[in-house]
Amino acid sequence: MNGYAGNILRVNLTRRTHRIEPLDSDLARDFIGGRGFVAKLLWDEVPPGADPLGPDNKIIISPGPLTGTFLPGAGKLEWGAKSPATGGYGDSNIGGHIAPEVKYAGFDAIIIEGQASEPVYLYINDFDIELRSASHLWGQGALRTEAMLKEELGEKYQICTIGPAGENKVLFACISHDFGRQAGRTGIAAVMGSKNLKAMAVHGTKTIPVADPAASLEIGKQMFAACFNKPGFVEWTPQGTAGVTDWVNEVGAFPTRNFTSGFFPKYKNINGEALISRIKVTDKACYACPIPCGKYSRVRKPQYDVHVEGPEYETIALIGGNTEIDNIEDVAYANYIQDEFGLDSISGGNVVGFAMECFEKGIIRSEDIGGRTLNFGSVEDFVWLSEEIAYRRGIGNILADGVKKASLAFGGGSERFAIQVKGLEWSGYEARHAPAMMLSYMTADVGAHHNRSWAITFDVATGRDKLEGKAKRVTELQHIRPLFDMLCLCRLQWVELGFELDWYPKIFQAVTGQARTWDDLLAFSERVWNLTRCYSLREIPGFGRSADYPPARFMEEPIPDGPTAGKYMPRKVIDRLLDEYYAIRGWDQKGIPTSTQLCKVGIDFAEATIAPLRV
């Protein structure tokens, strides 16, 4: 099987054993690696109803068929598990340099099962596999742990870690790698913590079988050259994703004050210009990346002096605008704190913003938090609460379960402004005047995340009050973007440089020997989209249409100010978007794939599980 290493590593933490199994040829035929393998292995191997934080849940780690080969952006690693944040399908991917090492070590997937009796880390040096004691690492920060393991093992090892938040099973804990890259979403780090798995260190020296090495090399060279020759290539790098901050404010979509507004008047203090002029040290790239989006920064104030990768746009939006921290130094410092605790800064900023609004409304009282304050704009309050959450202390123990569960615990109407879908906190785009973007968040399979479909420019270009064509475009994007997570390639070359999608079937054929059109590849992606829906239907009682609605704030409260003032998206509009979306997808009006649809996309094996839910 060209493009694949040919092996799956299965590690049982309970028994402290491991086994190397041949890659199942049916799996590789029917599902492209990365997200494809994650989805199918979770469906097959995690028992229905498993506790996400119990020994029956499994962590699936998978690079894709193009990972580690010579083309731009071939360095993504997919992580998956039953999500403790949502109770349904969960995945998240990470860049940096670890994905090729997994492949070079000889593995297309790593399956981690069971639960260790004491802290361990997984050591992989080709087929030399060990579970080593992590007792000296337990309790250390995510960044510090990576530094300690680098010191212990040597620079050639690529390392993923969790921080105290993961150890304490915070449901939005993140997996950290390369001192600032994270698989942040859906709480897979909490699953690691539940298994007493502190880290994974990998080094590999094997080669990857490639169908046509000469063609692969030539196409790879052409792809790099095409990137370098794109108009505006040079201008992309300096600010990276932070460069979009001004524009998101201009279109009134910048999360501000716990998504009360879409415009932050002080955005110029935290934008890309502020980043490069005040704190950036250098650019930082992942494996085989010609367009380094990472910004390595140093922030110094009398109270602190730290290095941090970032902040990226999402962190600027959720820590900056959403909690109204109005200077880039404090945003970067809060970013560092959450990185070291091992908290996803998207959910982390969202949760703190939610708590600040609860405090403002008297739902959290000063006496509940030891007489202190929790005010918008205060980095001291932000940092204090992040620590309380990471260690599950006091009110932090409630907030550590995310805004959906916390709002149920707090009451007082706080569920109206718990900004999430399916239990996953909303990321960096306010969407009350962007129907395609709203639908993207509502229907993303993991919950309110932007990486499945990003459609604001489509909304702007086709009319922000118009609904026609929005569901169709979201569906298309939900096949295109997750396909990158199956191939385990970075999307940025495509979305930021306008890199042509035609390149990918060409390199796919050269590496794997499989002649596939782009539409063929998209069909694989549609198969997985339906499977992840079925997974969440199987695991979450009552899952379906009711899980696809945004919070009440977005359906009932007009935006108070900025370019989108007065806008909101009434429930009847939301219902129309959902009706059209389900029709396009071949799902019924409860949001359940029909029998015909399951057959059409090649997952009729799910029919026996799904059929009773349609009644």
Add this chain to the structure above:
Amino acid sequence: MMGIIHVCVRGHVVKYFPSELECFDFPAEFPLTILELLRSLNVDPLLIMGVSVNGTKQPKDALIRLGDEVLFFSPPAGG
């Protein structure tokens, strides 16, 4: 005065430009602002994150001169 502007577009919003071309020459009547150029191209200025003229970042209300090279940037669309 009529003349030619060389226009390039970086990123995904190229699909909203005429013929979805990354780079093209466009005949225009001068004087002309960037906003007026975008309207002539039937492109909503809100789709554009930034503009560079002859390699220098410019606001959308800046004037363009004959022979200028204009580069439009798409907003980063999230990883």
